[in-house]
Amino acid sequence: MAQVTLNVQGMSCNHCVNAVEKAVRGAGGQAKVDLPNGKVEVEFDEGKVQLGAIKEAIEDQGYDVV
């Protein structure tokens, strides 16, 4: 399993936390959001999921991965 911490801009409330976590699950990973610091810790199986797909899933929800 790979663990990567992403900086994500635009998350403002618990609805956003849920949206990001759900998006990452949909892309095949797991996410833990640190809302005050704008960070998302993602965990995924490198053999099955690409980090790019996870970033894209987050961006599709309207947030910027920086």
Place this chain on the structure above:
Amino acid sequence: MAQVTLNVQGMSCNHCVNAVEKAVRGAGGQAKVDLPNGKVEVEFDEGKVQLGAIKEAIEDQGYDVV
């Protein structure tokens, strides 16, 4: 129909807009949220719905009606 504009604190994103509008509908009214200004314009039938119930529905979502 009665129209009242409420000042609501804590709405930060479009998820919040949806949550508030849905809560007001659930209480039997209609709502239009002005996110930048923290205002919620509610419309309801005074004979059927009490303003207090609408305020309560918004507060149940975690926002403050001030």
